[in-house]
Amino acid sequence: MALAAGVVHLRWRRAFLRAQETSRDAIEQLKESQEHAARQVQTQQEALFNSMIEGLLLLDEHGRIQLANRAFSDLFGLTTPVRGKTIVEALRLTELAALVESVTPQEQLLGHELRLAGLSERWLQINAAAISDANGKQRGTVLVVHDLTRLKQLERARQEFVANVSHELRTPLSLIKGYVETLLDGAKDNPEVETKFLQTIQRNSERLQFLIEDLLTISELESGRIRMNLQNLALRPMVEKALGDLSARARTKRVTLTNHLPEVTVRADADRLQQVFGNLVDNAIKYGRLEGSVTVSGNTLNDDTFEVCVQDDGPGIPAEALERVFERFYRVDKARSREQGGTGLGLSIVKHIVQSHGGRVWAKSEPGKGAAFFFTLSRAE
Ligand code: ADP
Secondary structure (H helix, E strand, O other), X not given: OHHHHHXXXXXXXXXXXXXXXXXXXXXXXXXXXHHHHHHHHHHXXXXXXXXXXXXXXXXXXXXXXXEEOHHXXXXXXXXXXXXXXXXXXXXXXXXXXXXXXXXXXXXXXXXXXXXXXXXXXXXXXXXEEEEEOOOOOEEEEEEEEEEOHHHHHHHHHHHHHHHHHHHHHHHHHHHHHHHHHHHHOOHHHOHHXXXXXXXXXXXXXXXXXXXXXXXXXXXXXXXOOOOOOOEEEEHHHHHHHHHHHOHHHHXXXXXXXXXXXXXXXXXXXXXXXXXXXXXXXXXXXXXOOOOOEEEEXXXXXXXXXXXXXXXXXOOOOOHHHOOHHHOOOOOOXXXXXXXXXXXXXXXXXXXXXXXXXXXXXXXXXXXXXXXXXXXXXXEOO
16 A cells, blocks of 8 residues: 555656656756747847937936947947946947936937047037936936938038138129229229220129139029030040130130040030030140140040040149049139139039049149149940
8 A cells, every 4th residue: 555655656756757857857958948039129129220320319317328239339429338338438429428417208309419529520410318217217328310411511501602602703793894984983984994894894894704604504503403415426526626615715826726536436415515615625725835835635434434635745733633623613823713704613514424424534734844634524325
């Protein structure tokens, strides 16, 4: 009897141990699957945060960083992990830390602009809000940061452009006004003075006209409204025409114009390309020397690309100005440009047109030995 009871007990005990083991396994499995699910949610969250264009920073209730997404790290140039640090420790930005401290469940921060001085100035827009629990107690802070640098740069360029345009328009206009007033005040009674003044008025009204035409061209090109009408064009005859149009101007300075281009067909918009040659050859005559020479030549670079060169033998361009001459209103010698009727927009129009054709433009010069302007065009198949 006692033996039977012992056997039953033993069986029961084995079954009990097996059941205990099974439940332990089941609990382990449950724990593992819960951890797996939590890891998956965390990975998904991280992927989501890292795919955001805006910088995102999560702080706990003690102001310590819980999470900084990839955009945030890029914006602030973070190279080491910042989890657990405060804003001052991680970024050394007391202004930002003070802003974040001012955030409460009742007080959000919206659209605050922060300028980061440094090698390359950056502008950031900071938005921040408190993270509260069910009882309304603040448990942390979330920060969303937009990069405004590009927008600010565009805004600055626009303001500079408007200021430049106003200045360029005002100068000839006040000259015209001044000479008209002097004529009306009596100068018109002296025929010699009258003719001289009227010629100045004519020159300045032409300057205004050129300026407005160039501004309209720039605005058209920049708006992207106009499309290049690409055709197969024989380059040599086209340059022959451009040189012909400028021959009277060249004669006044006894400048020789030469077309050294080989026979080549390119893909380009005929009117726009005439404008490019017109501007480059006109500049070469204007800024070249008296009795000098201007040559248009070119090279086949490969199956797809042809390189054109407009070369003069004038005083040339200083090295530090070679890239800047393509900027709007940049002139090496302001007085010389104005005296020649320049608007300061010719080369920026050239650059726009060449780039709209998918080409590149650049200048080379050895001061005293002339300037050479190069640009590339696509060859016709
Ligand atoms: P601008 O109306 O003043 O001629 P551009 O944009 O055509 O304006 O040219 C910008 C500046 O580049 C000119 O003012 C001039 O100082 C310089 N430049 C352009 N072409 C030449 C050249 N062939 N030789 C020397 N300087 C030049």
